[in-house]
């Protein structure tokens with residue numbers, strides 16, 4: 001990997017991070033979080049999701065959140081969309097970027113979206129087709145790429161099959177999610193490389209949860225394999241409501257520290273990000289899950 005490479009970080013905290021919070025987070029706090037992350041320089045901030053509020057009540061205010069944010073020129077603000085109803089709501093809210101999602105495991109999909117993989121692909125095809133026809137940027141997520149909380153091991157071929165299906169549908173980017181953070185570096189790299197035999201590496205992203213403390217090592221292995229899009233969540237917020245035991249995402253500030261230390265560019269301002277991590281931790285009355293947010297003078301050794 002070349003030191004000067006740009007790594008595009010997709011900041012998923014306002015969606016993946018907050019969706020699992022038990023206590024209701026106010027719309028004002030969600031808006032302030034997105035605006036602060038925009039100001040840190042993230043090129044992509046996943047803002048919210050237009051899923052069923054019966055399933056994920058925390059995201060019920062999606063339209064109000066989008067209506068309140070200050071969009072930074074050039075930044076993308078995708079939202080999760082599970083079905084045609086979600087797309088209708090997102091379009092009505094003026095969304096220009098969406099993310100659809102499925103999994104490499106039937107068992108997880110049934111808990112998360114109430115259908116198996118094949119049915120999810122049938123449902124998503126018209127959603128993606130319409131979004132692409134309307135000129136929207138569409139990202140596809142695949143959960144459980146390195147293990148499923150219900151099924152256990154997930155064969156790489158099952159991941160590759162779903163990658164091919166999302167690519168054929170028209171997804172511009174496909175994010176490979178280790179939903180429960182069980183992956184290790186060698187397996188993560190092998191899975192990514194298998195996917196890259198079907199879809200160019202430039203259109204693949206990696207999305208690690210840090211449940212087993214492997215996320216940064218997995219990112220490093222995948223950077224060596226050529227990936228340049230990495231998902232992360234400020235303060236390591238997160239966890240999936242339908243994957244018990246899944247801890248937060250890889251913390252954005254720990255990732256930025258790593259990437260800048262490797263000489264890579266992200267466009268993200270680390271001090272402002274650490275301030276934002278401390279701020280959202282205080283708002284949510286949480287202890288920082290990231291290493292960086294615990295350190296007062298993170299800048300001294302950065303870069």
Ligand SMILES: CC(C)(COP(=O)([O-])OP(=O)([O-])OC[C@H]1O[C@@H](n2cnc3c(N)ncnc32)[C@H](O)[C@@H]1OP(=O)([O-])[O-])[C@@H](O)C(=O)NCCC(=O)NCCSC(=O)C[C@@](C)(O)CC(=O)[O-]
Nearest residue numbers: 050051052055082085086112113114141143144177179240
């Ligand atoms: C997919 C469904 C809707 C199926 O849910 P269902 O119950 O099978 O669907 P339904 O069509 O029978 O709808 C049930 C009710 O929800 C309504 N509804 C239906 N759709 C919508 C919508 N879009 N917006 C608003 N309302 C909606 C619908 O109108 C109906 O309302 P009722 O008539 O009963 O009052 C549901 O299972 C769902 O919303 N699941 C989302 C779960 C979720 O958000 N999980 C977290 C995101 S995935 C994730 O975090 C992983 C990721 C991406 O980060 C990567 C990784 O780490 O792995």
